[in-house]
Amino acid sequence: MKELKPITVNVDELLAVNKFTPDEENAHIELSCEDYSELDDVEFGKLVRVCPAGLYKQHEDGSRSFDYAGCLECGTCRICCEATIVKKWEQPQPFMGVEYRFG
Numbered sequence: 001m002k003e004l005k006p007i008t009v010n011v012d013e014l015l016a017v018n019k020f021t022p023d024e025e026n027a028h029i030e031l032s033c034e035d036y037s038e039l040d041d042v043e044f045g046k047l048v049r050v051c052p053a054g055l056y057k058q059h060e061d062g063s064r065s066f067d068y069a070g071c072l073e074c075g076t077c078r079i080c081c082e083a084t085i086v087k088k089w090e091q092p093q094p095f096m097g098v099e100y101r102f103g
Helices: 009-015 041-050 078-083
Strands: 019-021 029-033 056-058 064-066 086-089 097-101
Touching: 019 086, 064 097, 078 086
Parallel strands: none
Antiparallel strands: 019 097, 029 086, 056 064
């Protein structure tokens, strides 16, 4: 009988196959404050943990960053923090955002 080898999935490699076309003029996600250091620590921490694309980052020096350009449009951040620090979450305009490709 032939031995089956486990299949290893590298999520980063699969995401790299997708095509992203960010709408530079109309961000589809906006946070409640442009100064990310003023955002609630607990709520921002939720976004850091739940975003599968890693758009929300807490750096070692304590600074924070956010970039909607690599968004997978899953809506996790909207579900998690819409009532707190996610001010706007919309589907990107036509032909903008992520285009999933089979990888």
